[in-house]
Ligand code: IPE
């Protein structure tokens with residue numbers, strides 16, 4: 001079945017966010033260590049990025065490491081950081097040559113030094129690219145991001161730079177690490193879990209949610225197409241009634 005032909009090219013999401021989950025279970029099923037699952041998951045990232053770019057998606061945000069993930073066994077955390085450094089270092093030129101701009105959200109300064117350096121170099125190298133933005137959520141916590149925005153705003157009110165009445169959705173959004181990035185129209189979570197796990201809480205207010213049982217290392221091009229087809233089958237009402245939506249088309 002040719003899934004791509006079922007996609008309405010004029011109605012692809014501008015921003016897709018993905019909670020890439022299930023690497024550990026995937027590895028366990030094959031009798032391997034969890035890290036083997038993370039390594040294999042990189043293949044899915046490559047394929048999904050390519051497919052998203054071809055569909056003219058402008059932002060692909062991938063949840064790669066949450067602040068809560070520091071609580072995993074040290075061996076796994078070290079392995080993940082090592083994988084991150086190797087992958088970013090190894091892929092930066094290829095990303096640059098294929099028109100990908102790399103961005104990061106989360107507390108990047110809280111990452112180990114070598115990770116931070118590689119990430120910053122890759123962002124610098126690819127900053128002129130415009131085909132697609134690959135946004136990596138690293139050391140990310142939506143609650144911390146919201147608290148940080150709140151503190152920045154409180155500080156500005158304290159200094160007299162901003163009045164309380166001026167705090168709006170837009171002003172608030174501009175103090176998040178996703179500043180300048182449109183909210184995702186579509187959020188995908190793999191591995192059969194139906195939760196958000198502290199990801200983009202503010203930004204997904206009106207996102208369509210797509211949950212799939214597929215484990216991340218098995219998630220390929222066709223799975224992304226299925227998610228987009230599912231998204232396109234929904235009616236996004238934004239609090240209105242169906243008749244108002246059909247009239248505006
Ligand atoms: C997602 O896969 C990757 C990260 C959280 C870094 P998991 O490692 O959470 O895999 P499961 O959920 O244990 O199968």
Ligand code: IPE
Nearest residue numbers: 019020021063064065066197
């Ligand atoms: C969410 O997955 C974080 C990432 C995908 C990076 P987790 O596996 O950490 O989430 P929980 O613990 O199942 O909620």
Ligand code: MG
Nearest residue numbers: 021022023024
């Ligand atoms: Mg998990």
